[in-house]
Amino acid sequence: MSRNGGNSQDSNRVSTGLPGLDDVLDGLRIGDNVVWRVNDLDDYRRFVTPFIESAASAGRRIIYLRFGQHPPLVPANTNIHTENVDALDGFEAFTGRVWRLIEEHGRGAFYVCDCLSDLLNAWATDAMVGNFFRVVCPFLFELDTVAWFALYPDRHSRTTLDRIRQTTQVMVDVHRLEDDVQVQPIKAWCRQSPTMFLPHRERDGRFLPVSDSSDATRLQAGLEVAQLHRQPLLDYWDRLFMQVTSAMQDDDQEQAAAIHERVLNVLISRDSRILDLARNYLNLEDLLAIRARMIGSGYIGGKAAGMLIARSILLTNQPAIWQESLEPHDSRYLGSDAYYAFLVHNGLWPAIMRQRAPEGYFSEAATLRQGLLEGEFPPEIRSELERLLDHYGQYPILVRSSSLQEDGFGNAFAGKYDSVFVINQGAPEHRLDALEYAIRQVYASTMSDDALVYRKQRGLDQREEPMALLIQRVNGRFHGRYYLPDAAGVGVSRNTFAWDTDMDPAAGMVRLVMGLGTRAVDRIEGDHACVMALDYPHRQPFRNQDESYKFSQHLLDVLDLREGDLTTLPLSQLTKEVPDLPLGHLGEIDQPASRRARELNLPTPVWRLTFQPLVRNGLFVDRLSCLLKTLEAGYNHPVDVEFTMHLNSAGEPAFNLVQCRPLATIGETTAVAIPEEIPAQNLLFRTQGHFMGGNINLGIQRVIRVDAAVYRQLSVSQRYDVANLVGEQVRMDKGKTMLIGPGRWGTSSPELGVPVRFADIAGVAVLVEVAEMDGDMVPDLSYGSHFFQDLVEAGIAYAALFPNGRNSVYQPDRLRGTSTHRQGVSPEAAIQSFDLRANPLQLTGDVISQDLACYYPV
Structure with a gap:
């Protein structure tokens, strides 16, 4: 570009403030970023002062970016605008703030920045200092600025120093040997002279090249002697963990406590409650083990942290049981900094900034998602992924999201981000491509509609949410062309969906499947997981054996090694193809x-x-009950776990703990009173059991109901239209809303219910599923599923109505109030909306008696 060329016009030239230095560098150019590599900040300061004075006398606008812990470089001055930016908020928040400041100050501003090396104290990761520079330097260049930076080269790795050098326009080393101070340009883009890149001594305002090679050699020898007393060029992250090792060896309790706290805050979490758990259950040796299994740097994320903390709680508090019954794990972690490195490497930071702005939060997401799917990995990450595949061989791998906020107290992000199976078969290069694509899929899922809505509803849309990854060997066995675990499940330590008055919510419950656990955490279309209360494991929520069989699991999720994909197979087909399934430990023969x-x-x-x-067998219920109680006590909060099981020849289970997070529960209110007699004309519905949310006491101001009689006559595409219309209705704020529909809300199969996305109905107060349409649409009591997690996190009460069953009454004709309802057969006609603000319904539920009633108060 002409502004940086050797023949550029004087208007594009800028003075350093020192004529002698201008002679050495042939001056600065508009657009230059100047990096000073120093060992003493005073050596940077002495060059900053004349630059500021020269720029001010030329009428330039000067901004001082203040973020270091060192004393200010620039005194308070009316000609200089100081912007204080807090680096402790994290890489994204800091870099985003600097980006917006550069936008606000616009073209032609001049910048003086604090020492980049001070960012290490906030981030503890050297790579991110380089990534910060790679983001802001091109942006500053683009806006015709001149910006000065400093760094201490001995605090950074060669990789970071090289990346900063590649990105900047001008780089100058300042060498000090006692009183002998010399400057040596390392890079001056589009400038050249025979002596420009030699060391230069200052003499009477002039900078004279050290033209005698003997002098240059003596200088270099002296610098090398001084360098011997400094640490080698290691990444700051590596040096941090060297300090961990040192603290363990020295047996210095005070030093160990300090470094333990330091590492927890940059590796595990920022959440105070998660940090409290980590302090108690992850020691320095545990942290070193995490580092040894980690690619990159930064946080391991909420899902990985939850899994590791939970394992430690079990092994610490119940070692006699869990040393034997808990399988070892060999998980790996892709640190959160790798996500930011991926963004920077692929030039996606401008897109991130557009998406983070309120006006671009949704509109920019699709473009950014595509960029994430198409990106390439930095070489240093790619080589580590190759080594990871060497470790796992050809066992299938599961790449799981583990974002910073995920699986925390109050924010589970259940099902919002992707988890992707990698079958891991074929040539090494093909397996690497598949692993990289899986990681890109998880990265891209941060821009899904559900994830964006979830974050915005919880006020997390402007909080840093880097995506780390938990990479796990899939627990299971090879069965010919198929691979699957013996069984898998979701367990919760607090059962707020007890369907029998004898059941104790504190006993917990489990949702069990054979095969991969995908069918335990998702609402199963056309199939059912086994729901079991742990205090009454033989008592099922069915009226007879036929119903029990009908609503049992008929389909299994398995990995097909031949086809290279996750697939669903009927149990009958898998039984025929695979003779060694552990059916005798999991099922019963249906004799008729x-x-x-x-x-x-x-x-x-x-x-x-x-x-x-x-x-x-006995061991399963005892072990799982112990697991849930131990974890709830350790967390001091109800928990939700995902696990797989490996059964020995006697059917005794060993557990592989895949995930643990605080259980999202609807708040338990005080006991409520349901009227003993509710006039039939005032009763909308009443049910014994089949509801959740603890004690419920709500005034309902609007009801949106999907009419099953009309819905059954609609085509598949029209049923999706109904789902969209329901979402539009919900978003119209008319008070507390109850949503009633046939079958399953949120299904992906319109023949089983209304296929709304949770994001479309997140604003309702109550969700009701009704068994209608001649039994074709049956509520799915998917306690433990991601959809359930969404309900309880959003504080949405749930009820399942079986009008033809015992202890269930449903009278939709009793709805009254201002109604909008079209006649005919169309998506619009299928939706009835009742405005009840003038005469609200009352929804009252008692968790003790398991009685729920919705009625007009007398």
Whole structure:
């Protein structure tokens, strides 16, 4: 560009404030970023002062970016605007703030910045200092600025120093050997002279090149002797963990406590409650073990931290049980800094800044998502991923999101970010491509509509949310072309969906499946997980054995090694293809169905996954109850865990703890009183059991109901139109809203319910699912699923109504109030909306009696 060329016009030239230095560098150019590498900040300060004075006399606008812990470089001066920026808020917050300041000050501003090396004290990661410079330097260049920076070269790795050198326009080393101070230009873009890059001594305002090679050699020898007393060029992150090792060896309790706290704050979390747990359950040796399994630097994220803390709670508080019953893990972690490095490496920071602005929060997300899917990994990350694959061999891998805010107290992000299976078969280069694509998919999921809405609703849209990754070997066995665990489940230590008055919510419950745990955490379309209260594991929420079989698991999620994908297979097909499945420990033979199958020459026996043999074994319920109680006590809060199980020949389980997080619970209110007699004309519905949310006492001001009689006549595309219209209705603020519909809300199969996204209905107070349409649409009691997590985190009460069942009354014709309802058969006609603000409904639920009633008060 002409502004930086050797023949540029005088208007593009800028003085350093020292004519002699201008002679050496052939002056500065508009757009130059100047990096001073010094060992003493005073050596930077002495060059800053004349530069500021020269710029001020030329009428330039000067901004001092103040972020270091060192004394100010610039005295208070009316000609200089100081911007204080706090680096302790994290890389994204700091870099975003500097970016916006540069935008605000616009073209032509001049900048003096504090020492970049001070950012290490805030971030503890050298790579991010380089990434910060790679973000702001091109932006400053683009806006015709001149900006000065300093750094201490012996505090940074060669990789960081090289990246800063590659990015900047001008770099100058300042060498001090006692009183002998010399400057040596290292880079001066588009400038050249025979002696420009030699060391220069200052003499009477002039900077004279050290033209005698003997003098230059003596100078270099003296500098090398001084360098021997400094630490080698290691990444600050590596030096931090060297201090951990030193503290362990020296047995200095005070030093150990200080470095322990330091590492927890840059590796584990910023959440005070998670940090309290980590202080108690992750010691220095644990932190070193995490570092040894980590790619990059930064946080390991909430999901990884939760898993590690939970394992330590079990092994610390119940070692006699869990040393034997808890399987070892060999998880790996891709640090949160790798996410930012990926953004910077692919030039996506401007897109991030546009998306972080209020007006671009949603509109810029799709473009950014595509950029994340198409990006490439920095070489140093890619080489580490190759080594990771060497470690796992050809075992399948699960790449799991583990963002900074994820799985914390109050913010589970359940199902908001992707987890991706990598089948990990084929040539090494193909396996690496598949792993990289899986990581990009998880990164891109940060820009999904559900994730964006979730963050915005919780006031997290402007908080730093870097995506770390938890990478795990998939627990399971090879069965020919298929790979799957024996069983998997979701356990919760507090059962607020007890369907029987005898059940104790404190006993907890579990949602069990055979095969991969995907079917335990998601609402299963056309299939059912086994829901089991741990104090009454034999008592199922069904009326008879036929219903129990009907609403059991018929489909399994497995990894197909031949096709290279996650697939769903009927149990009958998998039983036929795989003879060594542990069915005897997980299911029971359906004798009548087996007799019918023999008569029809179909494969026998016919298995039903009831999980009762596992219950009868005794160890499973005892172990899981112990696990949940121990973790709840350790967390001092109800917990939600995901696990897989490995069964031995006797059916005894070993647990692999995949995830642990604080359970999102709807607040338990004081006991409520339901009227003994509610006139039939005032009752909308009443049910014994099949609701959740603890004690409920709500005034309902609006009801939106999907009419099953109309809905059944609609096409698939029209049913999706209904879902969109419901979302539009919900977003119209008319007070506390109850949503009533046939079958399952949030299903991806319109024949099973209304396929709304949770983001579309997040504003409702109550969600009601009704068994309608001749039994085709049945509520899914998916306690423990991601959809359930969304409900309880958002404080949404839930009820399932079975109008033809015992202890259930549903009278939709009793709805009254201002109504909007079209006639005919159309998506619009399927939706009834009732404005009840003049005469609200009352929803009252008692968790003790498991009685729920919705009625007009007399």
